[in-house]
Amino acid sequence: MNMKSGALGLALLGLVSAMALAGGRPDQVPFPEGYSTGFKNYVTRNRANGKPEIAKIFANETAQQSVMAGGQPAPGSVLVMEIYKAAMDAAGKPIKDGEGNFKRGELSGIAVMQKRTDWPADYVAADRAGDWGFALYDSRGQPKANELACAGCHQPFKNQDFVLTYLKLVGIGK
Ligand code: HEC
Structure with missing residues (x-):
């Protein structure tokens, strides 16, 4: 490696880790x-943030099995939230169905939470919510730059294992 590409590599590394710290750790949460x-x-459901957005949320096999057995999501659990912009009508208003649910438009992001009890030391507890790590991806699965405080928003919900849709999650199979 010559000096130029080395310096560029370091600069890129700095950029990626600064971006990662802003909202999740795509280097840790694939x-x-x-x-x-x-x-x-x-x-x-419509997102809780009041924006015209829809959340479509998924749980992997480990998360499903552990809540169906009556427990909390076990290590290895992965939750995925697809975030869609609402489709707009000609007047630029979000289109809703009879129950007030927005009609799905463009997929604008894919948020991921993964539970592990063996995070590397550099993924510090302050940037996680309990054993959950975070990352945000775009619709093609590439890390998405953002300024969201993932952990900060999820951390207060310790009594529901930091999962905002906990009641729905533990309701799987019921
Ligand atoms: C402003 C508060 C806030 C921030 C910041 C935030 N979240 Fe959330 N998150 C929520 C809420 C509220 C929900 C429930 C879905 C909804 O209604 O929007 C949620 C749901 C989720 C879910 C589905 C599982 C669950 O907890 O219900 C995932 C996955 C997720 N968020 C990942 C992330 C990631 C990754 C980031 C950072 C890039 C992030 N969140 C930042 C508030 C937040």
Whole structure:
């Protein structure tokens, strides 16, 4: 490696880790290939943030099995939230069905939570929510730059294992 590419590599590394710290750790929480067919879609609803967005949320086999056995999501659990923009009508208003659910438009992001009890030391507890790590991807599964405080928003929900849709999750199979 010559000096130029070494310096460029370091600069890129700095950029990626700064981006990662802003909202999740794509270097630690991989994109779960195949989730859309392999995982269970346990809830789809308008987002709680008040924006015209829809969340379609999936749980992997480990998460399903552990909650169906009456426990909390076991290590190895992965939750995926597809975030869709609402489809707009000609007047630029979000289209809703009779129950007030937005009609899905563009897939704008894919948020991932993964539970592990053996995170490397550099993924510090302050950037996680309990044993859950976070990452945000775009619709093609590439890390998505963002300024979201993933952990900060999920951390207060310790009594439901930091999962905002916990009641829906533990309701799988019931
Ligand atoms: C402003 C608060 C807030 C921030 C910041 C936030 N989340 Fe969430 N998250 C929520 C809420 C609320 C839900 C429940 C779905 C909904 O209604 O929007 C949720 C749901 C999820 C879910 C589905 C499982 C669950 O907990 O219900 C995943 C996965 C997720 N978030 C990942 C992330 C990632 C990754 C980031 C950072 C890139 C992040 N979140 C940042 C509030 C937040």
